[in-house]
Amino acid sequence: MTNIIYDAQTGETSIIEVPDEEMSIIEHSQPTLEERLTALETLELERMFDV
């Protein structure tokens, strides 16, 4: 099977060929506490102003 990985920040596309019986596991780093707080604060601001 062929998996396409598109990087949203660099715009680069990678094509990964893997045997049919294998699923590629895509590793993602967990968001930091700071990132979570920033995202939640953004949501709160949107809720305040989005009427």
Next chain:
Amino acid sequence: MNGFGFNSNGFVRQFLDKPITTYTHTTNKEVVISAVDVDTDTFTSVAHGLANGDRLFAIMNYDAGNIYPADKYATGAITGYVVNKTDNTFQLSASSGGVAQNITANANLDLTKWHFEKNPSNITISNLPPSAKYKLLIKGRTLAAGPAYLLVNDITVNSEWGITGGTTYGVPGLSTSGDIYISAEILIDYTDFLSISGKGKTVSNNTSSAFTSASHDKMMVSPKYRDGLITAFTLSGWYVANGLVVEVYRA
């Protein structure tokens, strides 16, 4: 980059008119058929370059000016695995290495209306800024009928609410049998509960009603409290044709 402005009540409102990122799918190998032999169930495509076991999907030709059924080249078939290939011909089977499909003579074998494409298994939009909500606009040339799955890789998944017992979630409204999706809007909200809502526009894959369209709108919500951030999406690529565009917005 998003901007800010004022709505009709004078409140500041964030514009969401520009996507964070846009992915255009162009990597499918395209195979144009020059002849079909219904007696030997064989397709001809000079120097096709395919290998036995390659999985192909019939994709309609928009250049032909029609939204045309993609599943009628053979009875009940929209896809098949290449078997018995030569340099210029091949057959298709319902399974890899299986028996060749029977091709029946019918009007849908009009070779000006469709071609084959070798699709990817999955398309992952990765490295997104962590966010609890995202909206995807999928503008298809073809999002064909069938189970179009969305995988949200960033979350820890319990089998109790994963449709397949893993990390795979059926996109609501995108699995209507018998239709071909030409556009879809998916909203993922990972605050309090994980909810995935989808609505899409389809056209019938029936030749007699090729221009009949329908809308679908559904939502799925996880049965347990969840809260998290999303950094990646994976779309099933089985039915994705070249030209498909995925726009990702903060929602």
